[in-house]
Amino acid sequence: MQDKQEHYLISDKTQQELIDHTKVLLMEEHGIVQCGLANCREQFSVFRKQPQQHMLLYTVQGKGWLDSHGSPWILEPGSVVIVPAGTENAFGIEEDGWQLAWLFLDPSIQWPVLDTQSITYAFTPAADVMYAVIQTLLRSLALPIDLSGAVMAHALQQIILMLHNTQATNLPHQHLRLKRVFDRAQRQLHKAWDVKQLAALYPCSEPHLHRLCQQYLGRTPMAQLTRMRMEYAGRLLRSSQWSVQQIGEIVGYPTPANFSTRFKAWAGVTPRAFRQQHSRSDG
Numbered sequence: 001m002q003d004k005q006e007h008y009l010i011s012d013k014t015q016q017e018l019i020d021h022t023k024v025l026l027m028e029e030h031g032i033v034q035c036g037l038a039n040c041r042e043q044f045s046v047f048r049k050q051p052q053q054h055m056l057l058y059t060v061q062g063k064g065w066l067d068s069h070g071s072p073w074i075l076e077p078g079s080v081v082i083v084p085a086g087t088e089n090a091f092g093i094e095e096d097g098w099q100l101a102w103l104f105l106d107p108s109i110q111w112p113v114l115d116t117q118s119i120t121y122a123f124t125p126a127a128d129v130m131y132a133v134i135q136t137l138l139r140s141l142a143l144p145i146d147l148s149g150a151v152m153a154h155a156l157q158q159i160i161l162m163l164h165n166t167q168a169t170n171l172p173h174q175h176l177r178l179k180r181v182f183d184r185a186q187r188q189l190h191k192a193w194d195v196k197q198l199a200a201l202y203p204c205s206e207p208h209l210h211r212l213c214q215q216y217l218g219r220t221p222m223a224q225l226t227r228m229r230m231e232y233a234g235r236l237l238r239s240s241q242w243s244v245q246q247i248g249e250i251v252g253y254p255t256p257a258n259f260s261t262r263f264k265a266w267a268g269v270t271p272r273a274f275r276q277q278h279s280r281s282d283g
Helices: 025-032 127-142 145-163 173-186 195-199 206-216 220-239 244-250 256-267 271-282
Strands: 005-012 015-020 032-040 043-048 054-068 071-075 079-081 087-107 120-123
Touching: 005 206, 015 127, 025 032, 025 079, 025 145, 025 195, 032 079, 032 195, 032 256, 071 079, 071 271, 087 127, 087 145, 127 145, 173 195, 173 206, 173 220, 195 206, 195 220, 206 220, 206 244, 220 244, 220 256, 220 271
Parallel strands: none
Antiparallel strands: 005 043, 015 032, 032 087, 043 087, 054 071, 054 079, 054 087, 079 120
16 A cells, blocks of 8 residues: 555446435444445545544455555455454455445444454355345335334344354355355356356356366256256245246246256156145145
8 A cells, every 4th residue: 555645536437325324323323333335346446544433345246455554355255354443454446346335333332243453354144135234224215204214223133133143154265156156146047057157157267167066066067057946946836826837947948848857857756746746745
Protein backbone atom coordinates (compact mmCIF):
# COMPACT_ATOMS: atom_id res chain seq x y z
CA MET A 1 0.00 0.00 0.00
CA GLN A 2 2.23 2.75 -1.29
CA ASP A 3 -0.52 5.35 -1.33
CA LYS A 4 -1.05 6.26 2.31
CA GLN A 5 -3.96 8.61 1.65
CA GLU A 6 -7.35 7.12 2.36
CA HIS A 7 -9.27 6.61 -0.85
CA TYR A 8 -12.44 5.13 -2.27
CA LEU A 9 -12.37 4.50 -6.04
CA ILE A 10 -15.41 3.12 -7.81
CA SER A 11 -16.39 2.73 -11.47
CA ASP A 12 -19.79 3.62 -12.92
CA LYS A 13 -20.41 -0.08 -13.61
CA THR A 14 -20.11 -1.08 -9.96
CA GLN A 15 -23.45 -1.49 -8.20
CA GLN A 16 -23.83 -1.26 -4.45
CA GLU A 17 -26.52 -0.87 -1.82
CA LEU A 18 -26.23 -0.22 1.89
CA ILE A 19 -28.41 0.24 4.92
CA ASP A 20 -27.60 1.57 8.38
CA HIS A 21 -29.20 2.20 11.77
CA THR A 22 -30.78 5.46 10.58
CA LYS A 23 -33.10 3.32 8.43
CA VAL A 24 -33.39 0.36 10.79
CA LEU A 25 -33.13 1.26 14.48
CA LEU A 26 -32.84 -2.40 15.48
CA MET A 27 -29.45 -2.54 13.74
CA GLU A 28 -27.92 -0.19 16.31
CA GLU A 29 -29.42 -2.22 19.14
CA HIS A 30 -27.68 -5.33 17.79
CA GLY A 31 -24.36 -3.58 17.11
CA ILE A 32 -24.57 -3.49 13.32
CA VAL A 33 -23.43 -0.06 12.13
CA GLN A 34 -23.91 -0.68 8.41
CA CYS A 35 -24.33 -3.57 6.02
CA GLY A 36 -24.73 -3.88 2.30
CA LEU A 37 -24.08 -5.59 -1.01
CA ALA A 38 -21.76 -4.79 -3.89
CA ASN A 39 -21.24 -6.10 -7.41
CA CYS A 40 -17.86 -4.65 -8.36
CA ARG A 41 -16.81 -4.14 -11.98
CA GLU A 42 -13.87 -2.51 -13.71
CA GLN A 43 -12.65 -0.40 -10.79
CA PHE A 44 -13.31 -0.69 -7.10
CA SER A 45 -10.74 -0.16 -4.36
CA VAL A 46 -10.76 1.19 -0.83
CA PHE A 47 -7.93 2.16 1.51
CA ARG A 48 -8.58 2.99 5.16
CA LYS A 49 -5.91 3.94 7.68
CA GLN A 50 -7.73 3.41 10.96
CA PRO A 51 -11.31 2.21 10.51
CA GLN A 52 -13.55 2.70 13.50
CA GLN A 53 -15.60 -0.50 13.11
CA HIS A 54 -14.93 -4.18 12.62
CA MET A 55 -15.41 -5.13 8.96
CA LEU A 56 -16.59 -8.44 7.50
CA LEU A 57 -16.45 -9.11 3.75
CA TYR A 58 -18.27 -12.21 2.46
CA THR A 59 -17.32 -13.09 -1.14
CA VAL A 60 -20.09 -14.75 -3.16
CA GLN A 61 -18.80 -14.61 -6.75
CA GLY A 62 -15.65 -13.47 -8.50
CA LYS A 63 -12.55 -12.62 -6.48
CA GLY A 64 -11.33 -9.72 -4.42
CA TRP A 65 -8.07 -8.88 -2.69
CA LEU A 66 -7.22 -7.43 0.69
CA ASP A 67 -3.89 -6.14 1.93
CA SER A 68 -2.80 -4.97 5.36
CA HIS A 69 0.77 -3.79 5.96
CA GLY A 70 2.04 -5.89 3.06
CA SER A 71 0.17 -9.07 4.02
CA PRO A 72 -2.10 -10.03 1.09
CA TRP A 73 -5.19 -12.21 0.84
CA ILE A 74 -7.12 -13.34 -2.24
CA LEU A 75 -10.82 -13.34 -1.36
CA GLU A 76 -12.44 -16.33 -3.06
CA PRO A 77 -16.12 -17.29 -3.38
CA GLY A 78 -17.45 -18.85 -0.20
CA SER A 79 -15.06 -16.98 2.06
CA VAL A 80 -15.18 -14.33 4.77
CA VAL A 81 -12.39 -11.98 5.80
CA ILE A 82 -12.73 -10.25 9.16
CA VAL A 83 -10.77 -7.03 9.76
CA PRO A 84 -10.74 -5.72 13.36
CA ALA A 85 -11.36 -2.05 14.04
CA GLY A 86 -8.23 0.08 13.88
CA THR A 87 -6.48 -2.21 11.38
CA GLU A 88 -5.11 -0.40 8.32
CA ASN A 89 -6.31 -2.16 5.19
CA ALA A 90 -6.96 -1.87 1.48
CA PHE A 91 -9.24 -4.06 -0.60
CA GLY A 92 -10.62 -4.20 -4.12
CA ILE A 93 -11.30 -6.21 -7.27
CA GLU A 94 -9.10 -9.15 -8.17
CA GLU A 95 -11.53 -10.53 -10.74
CA ASP A 96 -14.20 -8.49 -12.51
CA GLY A 97 -17.68 -9.22 -11.20
CA TRP A 98 -16.61 -9.48 -7.56
CA GLN A 99 -19.88 -9.91 -5.65
CA LEU A 100 -19.88 -9.52 -1.90
CA ALA A 101 -21.90 -8.84 1.22
CA TRP A 102 -20.34 -6.72 3.94
CA LEU A 103 -20.98 -5.57 7.49
CA PHE A 104 -19.49 -2.95 9.82
CA LEU A 105 -19.84 -3.91 13.47
CA ASP A 106 -19.67 -1.85 16.67
CA PRO A 107 -16.31 -2.59 18.35
CA SER A 108 -17.71 -1.89 21.83
CA ILE A 109 -19.72 -5.13 21.63
CA GLN A 110 -18.19 -8.55 22.26
CA TRP A 111 -18.40 -10.59 19.05
CA PRO A 112 -17.47 -14.27 19.49
CA VAL A 113 -16.72 -14.52 15.76
CA LEU A 114 -13.98 -11.88 15.99
CA ASP A 115 -10.31 -12.08 16.74
CA THR A 116 -9.78 -8.43 17.65
CA GLN A 117 -5.98 -8.74 17.37
CA SER A 118 -5.53 -9.74 13.73
CA ILE A 119 -7.22 -10.25 10.38
CA THR A 120 -8.78 -13.67 9.89
CA TYR A 121 -9.71 -15.29 6.60
CA ALA A 122 -11.68 -18.51 6.25
CA PHE A 123 -14.01 -20.42 3.99
CA THR A 124 -17.56 -20.54 5.29
CA PRO A 125 -20.93 -21.93 4.16
CA ALA A 126 -22.52 -18.69 5.42
CA ALA A 127 -21.39 -16.43 2.54
CA ASP A 128 -24.35 -17.05 0.20
CA VAL A 129 -26.80 -17.02 3.10
CA MET A 130 -25.47 -13.72 4.46
CA TYR A 131 -25.80 -12.19 1.00
CA ALA A 132 -29.41 -13.38 0.70
CA VAL A 133 -30.40 -12.14 4.17
CA ILE A 134 -28.87 -8.69 3.68
CA GLN A 135 -30.64 -8.52 0.32
CA THR A 136 -33.92 -9.30 2.11
CA LEU A 137 -33.18 -6.52 4.59
CA LEU A 138 -32.60 -4.05 1.75
CA ARG A 139 -35.61 -5.10 -0.31
CA SER A 140 -37.94 -4.96 2.68
CA LEU A 141 -37.63 -1.14 2.65
CA ALA A 142 -40.06 -1.13 -0.28
CA LEU A 143 -42.80 -2.92 1.69
CA PRO A 144 -45.62 -1.19 3.61
CA ILE A 145 -44.19 0.06 6.89
CA ASP A 146 -45.82 -2.50 9.21
CA LEU A 147 -44.80 -5.45 7.05
CA SER A 148 -41.40 -3.91 6.39
CA GLY A 149 -40.63 -3.69 10.10
CA ALA A 150 -41.58 -7.32 10.71
CA VAL A 151 -39.51 -8.59 7.77
CA MET A 152 -36.52 -6.48 8.85
CA ALA A 153 -36.71 -7.82 12.40
CA HIS A 154 -36.64 -11.42 11.14
CA ALA A 155 -33.76 -10.68 8.74
CA LEU A 156 -31.74 -9.07 11.53
CA GLN A 157 -32.33 -12.09 13.76
CA GLN A 158 -30.84 -14.30 11.05
CA ILE A 159 -27.84 -12.00 10.60
CA ILE A 160 -27.16 -11.94 14.34
CA LEU A 161 -27.54 -15.73 14.54
CA MET A 162 -24.87 -16.15 11.86
CA LEU A 163 -22.57 -13.53 13.37
CA HIS A 164 -22.62 -15.33 16.70
CA ASN A 165 -22.25 -18.79 15.18
CA THR A 166 -20.02 -18.29 12.16
CA GLN A 167 -17.79 -21.32 11.72
CA ALA A 168 -15.18 -22.05 9.12
CA THR A 169 -15.88 -25.12 7.04
CA ASN A 170 -13.83 -28.22 7.81
CA LEU A 171 -13.68 -29.14 4.14
CA PRO A 172 -10.30 -28.86 2.39
CA HIS A 173 -10.00 -25.84 0.13
CA GLN A 174 -10.10 -27.90 -3.08
CA HIS A 175 -13.16 -29.83 -1.89
CA LEU A 176 -14.99 -26.61 -1.08
CA ARG A 177 -14.22 -25.14 -4.51
CA LEU A 178 -15.41 -28.38 -6.12
CA LYS A 179 -18.61 -28.23 -4.10
CA ARG A 180 -19.25 -24.71 -5.38
CA VAL A 181 -18.83 -25.94 -8.98
CA PHE A 182 -21.63 -28.45 -8.53
CA ASP A 183 -23.72 -25.98 -6.54
CA ARG A 184 -23.62 -23.78 -9.65
CA ALA A 185 -24.55 -26.72 -11.87
CA GLN A 186 -27.41 -27.62 -9.52
CA ARG A 187 -29.07 -24.30 -10.33
CA GLN A 188 -29.05 -25.15 -14.05
CA LEU A 189 -29.65 -28.88 -14.26
CA HIS A 190 -31.56 -28.32 -17.52
CA LYS A 191 -28.35 -27.10 -19.17
CA ALA A 192 -26.37 -29.46 -21.41
CA TRP A 193 -23.27 -29.42 -19.22
CA ASP A 194 -20.03 -31.02 -20.33
CA VAL A 195 -16.74 -31.52 -18.48
CA LYS A 196 -15.12 -28.53 -20.17
CA GLN A 197 -17.85 -26.20 -18.88
CA LEU A 198 -17.67 -27.64 -15.36
CA ALA A 199 -13.87 -27.33 -15.31
CA ALA A 200 -14.19 -23.67 -16.33
CA LEU A 201 -16.24 -23.00 -13.19
CA TYR A 202 -13.42 -24.23 -10.91
CA PRO A 203 -11.33 -23.12 -12.94
CA CYS A 204 -8.94 -25.95 -13.83
CA SER A 205 -8.14 -28.36 -16.65
CA GLU A 206 -10.51 -31.20 -17.48
CA PRO A 207 -8.04 -33.90 -16.31
CA HIS A 208 -7.56 -32.03 -13.03
CA LEU A 209 -11.33 -31.85 -12.50
CA HIS A 210 -11.51 -35.61 -13.07
CA ARG A 211 -8.82 -36.16 -10.43
CA LEU A 212 -10.53 -33.88 -7.92
CA CYS A 213 -13.91 -35.55 -8.43
CA GLN A 214 -12.43 -39.01 -7.98
CA GLN A 215 -10.55 -37.87 -4.88
CA TYR A 216 -13.37 -36.05 -3.09
CA LEU A 217 -16.57 -37.51 -4.57
CA GLY A 218 -15.50 -40.98 -5.66
CA ARG A 219 -16.93 -40.58 -9.15
CA THR A 220 -16.34 -38.74 -12.42
CA PRO A 221 -17.69 -35.21 -13.02
CA MET A 222 -20.44 -36.42 -15.34
CA ALA A 223 -21.39 -39.23 -12.97
CA GLN A 224 -21.75 -36.65 -10.19
CA LEU A 225 -23.91 -34.49 -12.44
CA THR A 226 -26.09 -37.47 -13.36
CA ARG A 227 -26.53 -38.36 -9.71
CA MET A 228 -27.62 -34.78 -8.93
CA ARG A 229 -30.09 -34.84 -11.79
CA MET A 230 -31.61 -38.16 -10.75
CA GLU A 231 -31.88 -37.14 -7.09
CA TYR A 232 -33.65 -33.94 -8.08
CA ALA A 233 -35.91 -35.81 -10.48
CA GLY A 234 -36.79 -38.21 -7.68
CA ARG A 235 -37.78 -35.34 -5.41
CA LEU A 236 -39.94 -33.83 -8.15
CA LEU A 237 -41.63 -37.17 -8.86
CA ARG A 238 -42.52 -37.50 -5.18
CA SER A 239 -43.61 -33.94 -4.48
CA SER A 240 -44.85 -32.27 -7.68
CA GLN A 241 -47.57 -32.65 -10.26
CA TRP A 242 -45.20 -32.16 -13.20
CA SER A 243 -45.47 -34.85 -15.86
CA VAL A 244 -42.60 -37.30 -16.32
CA GLN A 245 -41.70 -35.60 -19.59
CA GLN A 246 -41.63 -32.17 -17.94
CA ILE A 247 -39.44 -33.44 -15.10
CA GLY A 248 -37.06 -34.96 -17.61
CA GLU A 249 -36.74 -31.58 -19.32
CA ILE A 250 -36.20 -29.81 -15.99
CA VAL A 251 -33.21 -32.04 -15.20
CA GLY A 252 -31.67 -31.92 -18.66
CA TYR A 253 -33.25 -34.78 -20.60
CA PRO A 254 -35.49 -33.34 -23.35
CA THR A 255 -36.02 -36.82 -24.83
CA PRO A 256 -38.41 -38.84 -22.59
CA ALA A 257 -36.89 -42.21 -23.53
CA ASN A 258 -33.41 -41.04 -22.54
CA PHE A 259 -34.68 -39.77 -19.21
CA SER A 260 -36.59 -42.98 -18.48
CA THR A 261 -33.56 -45.14 -19.32
CA ARG A 262 -31.21 -43.05 -17.19
CA PHE A 263 -33.61 -42.86 -14.27
CA LYS A 264 -34.24 -46.62 -14.29
CA ALA A 265 -30.49 -47.26 -14.26
CA TRP A 266 -30.26 -45.06 -11.16
CA ALA A 267 -33.43 -46.02 -9.25
CA GLY A 268 -34.07 -49.56 -10.53
CA VAL A 269 -37.57 -48.61 -11.71
CA THR A 270 -39.02 -46.26 -14.34
CA PRO A 271 -40.03 -42.72 -13.35
CA ARG A 272 -43.72 -43.65 -13.47
CA ALA A 273 -43.22 -46.71 -11.29
CA PHE A 274 -41.14 -44.63 -8.86
CA ARG A 275 -43.94 -42.07 -8.59
CA GLN A 276 -46.57 -44.78 -8.05
CA GLN A 277 -44.51 -46.47 -5.32
CA HIS A 278 -44.00 -43.23 -3.43
CA SER A 279 -47.56 -42.04 -3.82
CA ARG A 280 -48.71 -45.30 -2.17
CA SER A 281 -46.16 -45.03 0.62
CA ASP A 282 -47.05 -41.36 1.23
CA GLY A 283 -50.68 -42.27 1.41
